[in-house]
Amino acid sequence: MDIRISCIGSGNMGGALMRGAAKITGGKNITFTDADTAKAETLARDLGASVLRDNSEAARYGDYIFLAVKPQILPGVLKEIAPVLRERFDAGNPGIVVSMAAGFTIGAILSELANPGQPAVRMMPNTPALIARGVIAYTPSQGVPDTALARLNEILSETGIVDRVPEEYLDGVTALSGSGPAFTYMFIEALAEGGVRAGLPRELALKHAAQTVLGAAAMVQETGRTPEELTAMVASPGGTTLAGIGALEKGGFTDTAAAAVDAAFRRAGELGRRE
Numbered sequence: 001m002d003i004r005i006s007c008i009g010s011g012n013m014g015g016a017l018m019r020g021a022a023k024i025t026g027g028k029n030i031t032f033t034d035a036d037t038a039k040a041e042t043l044a045r046d047l048g049a050s051v052l053r054d055n056s057e058a059a060r061y062g063d064y065i066f067l068a069v070k071p072q073i074l075p076g077v078l079k080e081i082a083p084v085l086r087e088r089f090d091a092g093n094p095g096i097v098v099s100m101a102a103g104f105t106i107g108a109i110l111s112e113l114a115n116p117g118q119p120a121v122r123m124m125p126n127t128p129a130l131i132a133r134g135v136i137a138y139t140p141s142q143g144v145p146d147t148a149l150a151r152l153n154e155i156l157s158e159t160g161i162v163d164r165v166p167e168e169y170l171d172g173v174t175a176l177s178g179s180g181p182a183f184t185y186m187f188i189e190a191l192a193e194g195g196v197r198a199g200l201p202r203e204l205a206l207k208h209a210a211q212t213v214l215g216a217a218a219m220v221q222e223t224g225r226t227p228e229e230l231t232a233m234v235a236s237p238g239g240t241t242l243a244g245i246g247a248l249e250k251g252g253f254t255d256t257a258a259a260a261v262d263a264a265f266r267r268a269g270e271l272g273r274r275e
């Protein structure tokens with residue numbers, strides 16, 4: 001695909017998404033910038049991409065300009081690239097800004113850029129994008145042409161499942177799939193810890209815990225059955241599973257897991273209001 005991509009920020013998410021993009025565009029059409037130049041250089045070398053001198057150059061280069069910096073850094077970066085984006089917009093060749101910053105709304109992005117017409121996409125990926133098993137949801141601003149969105153969809157699809165959603169879903173997506181991998185790692189650790197307490201070596205317990213979560217998730221995706229139906233398939237009357245479910249319920253498992261998503265959701269809203 002003959003498009004040019006700039007990625008401002010070469011950390012976890014910039015790296016994960018560009019690894020997928022490189023499969024479609026080839027590394028040579030991708031550029032990185034980062035406050036830590038050595039980090040950008042290492043990633044660029046890995047993908048056959050290149051490094052630009054600064055974020056303004058990045059804003060000039062890309063058909064898509066991915067902003068993969070922390071939400072607290074984003075306003076400064078937007079101010080830095082606003083003049084170049086404005087020039088391109090006025091010349092009829094606007095780049096499309098693609099932000100993945102938690103909580104940061106399209107309205108806030110356009111307001112920092114001082115251009116309500118700037119084409120922008122707000123998206124929320126997650127780290128399994130690094131191994132092409134990510135969840136990505138996005139919302140475009142009004143000015144993004146359908147063809148450009150279709151191409152973006154194609155690029156993002158290299159990193160996982162992609163859904164276009166109304167913007168009001170994005171804080172919820174951030175909480176569930178954005179932060180969710182960390183909650184799931186905690187559950188895997190907890191399962192493994194239980195295995196260790198039951199006498200298993202830690203390495204074996206962790207391996208079996210991770211494969212169990214993977215297998216159970218695939219059952220939800222591939223059988224079309226609900227988690228409740230699948231639970232019934234596991235739990236024999238008077239058996240081991242029901243004993244374990246009882247312990248989870250006693251510990252308030254469902255409420256605690258749901259409260260984790262709710263706390264992340266509320267935090268996304270706070271980040272959006274910008275302290």
Ligand SMILES: NC(=O)C1=CN([C@@H]2O[C@H](COP(=O)(O)OP(=O)(O)OC[C@H]3O[C@@H](n4cnc5c(N)ncnc54)[C@H](O)[C@@H]3O)[C@@H](O)[C@H]2O)C=CC1
Binds near residue numbers: 014071073
């Ligand atoms: N890590 C995660 O699981 C997810 C993160 N996000 C969002 O992705 C964004 C990036 O997060 P991560 O990749 O985890 O962070 P990170 O810390 O791994 O990467 C951010 C990069 O930005 C660089 N940077 C800092 N200031 C800069 C500047 N002025 N110009 C250019 N680069 C600069 C840093 O040196 C760093 O390499 C955040 O907005 C976060 O909300 C979204 C979904 C999931």
Ligand SMILES: O=C(O)[C@@H]1CCC=N1
Binds near residue numbers: 102174178179
């Ligand atoms: O923790 C965060 O704020 C980011 C957003 C979703 C995952 N990581």
